[in-house]
Amino acid sequence: MVVHWYEASMLFNPLRRLSRASMSVLSFALDESFTSGQFGPRLGKLDLHRADGSSPPSIRTPALITATSRGIVPHLSQDHVALTKSIGWTQIHFESFLEQSPPVPTLQGGPHPLHTFLHHRPDQQIIALSVRDPHDGREITANGKDFVSVRCVRGVRKMTPTAWRSYVLSCNPDVVTALSDIPFTNSPQSQKRTIKTLERSTAWLADLLRPIDLDSTTSTHPLNVLVHMVGGTEDRARKAFSETLLEKLQGKEMEVASPLTTLDEGLRGYVFDLVPLRASILQEAKGNGTPEDTTARIQALMDVSLRPLPTSKLRVVHSAASPHEILRLIRDVGVDLFDARWAQHAATLGVALDFSFPVRDPALLQHSTCNGPIVDPDGEARAGAQLVLFDLRT
Numbered sequence: 001m002v003v004h005w006y007e008a009s010m011l012f013n014p015l016r017r018l019s020r021a022s023m024s025v026l027s028f029a030l031d032e033s034f035t036s037g038q039f040g041p042r043l044g045k046l047d048l049h050r051a052d053g054s055s056p057p058s059i060r061t062p063a064l065i066t067a068t069s070r071g072i073v074p075h076l077s078q079d080h081v082a083l084t085k086s087i088g089w090t091q092i093h094f095e096s097f098l099e100q101s102p103p104v105p106t107l108q109g110g111p112h113p114l115h116t117f118l119h120h121r122p123d124q125q126i127i128a129l130s131v132r133d134p135h136d137g138r139e140i141t142a143n144g145k146d147f148v149s150v151r152c153v154r155g156v157r158k159m160t161p162t163a164w165r166s167y168v169l170s171c172n173p174d175v176v177t178a179l180s181d182i183p184f185t186n187s188p189q190s191q192k193r194t195i196k197t198l199e200r201s202t203a204w205l206a207d208l209l210r211p212i213d214l215d216s217t218t219s220t221h222p223l224n225v226l227v228h229m230v231g232g233t234e235d236r237a238r239k240a241f242s243e244t245l246l247e248k249l250q251g252k253e254m255e256v257a258s259p260l261t262t263l264d265e266g267l268r269g270y271v272f273d274l275v276p277l278r279a280s281i282l283q284e285a286k287g288n289g290t291p292e293d294t295t296a297r298i299q300a301l302m303d304v305s306l307r308p309l310p311t312s313k314l315r316v317v318h319s320a321a322s323p324h325e326i327l328r329l330i331r332d333v334g335v336d337l338f339d340a341r342w343a344q345h346a347a348t349l350g351v352a353l354d355f356s357f358p359v360r361d362p363a364l365l366q367h368s369t370c371n372g373p374i375v376d377p378d379g380e381a382r383a384g385a386q387l388v389l390f391d392l393r394t
Contacts, residue, residue: 232280
């Protein structure tokens with residue numbers, strides 16, 4: 001069953017709680033020692049500045065994105081999440097709340113509705129919102145010219161750009177990913193379908209970047225927006241989308257996104273969802289090739305997308321297949337944020353991963369500076385507090 005969601009389903013004006021005091025600005029700065037050019041390993045610092053002073057600690061990159069299920073970190077209670085210092089960026093997919101109309105998180109009041117509703121602390125965590133679960137690669141109803149198909153527990157829904165903008169303004173996340181037309185059907189896509197993907201993704205991004213009138217005299221762009229780098233496995237399509245972000249706005253897009261002169265001016269970073277990309281690569285290879293071959297192809301496609309774009313913005317990757325793959329992407333592409341869904345899935349199977357990079361001499365492990373598990377006053381380690389320990393900068 002497919003249900004069409006309209007902005008009319010909103011029971012209130014989403015701007016009623018949005019104010020300058022609830023706005024935030026995401027900034028990213030590369031370390032001065034980063035001199036490796038367009039690609040290669042890099043260090044940086046990510047800061048979120050909130051007008052009300054509840055800014056979380058800086059995040060040193062490369063850093064970990066924590067995946068959630070309906071906004072909750074699997075295997076950890078909210079008390080554990082509040083205690084650990086390892087969770088700085090929390091990813092929430094909004095489709096999991098669409099079984100109700102309007103979605104329950106949009107009914108929460110206050111300056112930080114998502115933090116309050118999900119019991120995350122604004123002074124500890126950045127909440128990033130996307131419409132779809134980046135780890136869900138199941139085939140789904142095709143997207144249309146004015147909607148993205150999403151999946152919740154009650155079936156498939158159609159999310160329009162208008163509805164998505166309304167939900168985003170209601171929930172006021174720290175970071176939001178724009179709607180993009182990413183096909184989840186068999187590859188390869190026809191040239192006509194690829195052109196539609198680029199046109200729709202560009203138009204939906206421009207719609208999200210529309211200024212918001214906070215009072216009768218001024219308008220602003222208060223959202224920290226990321227965009228999926230679309231184009232599938234076609235080098236020319238990926239390059240064309242990147243170049244479109246840098247082109248001077250004209251016509252309807254210029255009217256919509258004014259005073260921005262390019263779409264890239266309104267972006268904080270670029271997102272790569274590897275699940276649909278990997279599926280397309282494997283289908284084209286017809287079962288041949290190794291995981292290393294797939295990673296190399298993913299890296300090449302990411303290079304094509306990023307080459308025309310500025311190096312100063314975030315590079316975000318979802319759904320890396322293994323620690324080896326993400327390390328290669330950090331080393332060869334310069335990825336700044338990545339998730340570790342594979343580690344959380346291992347925990348579901350009862351396996352806890354506890355390791356650091358680079359691999360050290362076992363005799364030296366007793367002197368490791370890698371954080372250990374949280375210990376209770378009685379000396380017992382708190383179960384499940386830190387399943388994965390990374391030390392990427394040592």
